[in-house]
Amino acid sequence: MGDWFEELSEEEKQExxxxxxxxxxxxxVNHEDVMEIFQKYKQKNT
Structure with a gap:
């Protein structure tokens, strides 16, 4: 069994x-900032 990284496509490795x-x-962007943005979007669409 090899390294899982070697099983990825070239595109996945580049990403x-x-x-x-x-x-x-x-x-x-840190997690807290993402969640703050998400909450604003969620509240706007409910």
Whole structure:
């Protein structure tokens, strides 16, 4: 049984690499901010 990463497509590997790069460079939105945005959207549509 090999490494699961080796079983991914090239596109999936690239997406993971992009995500790691973004995380290392603080290019992300934290969970609390996402949930706040989601709550505003949810309240607006109920």
């Amino acid at each position: 993971i690499e992009i995500g790691l790069y973004q995380a290392e460079n603080n290019q992300f």
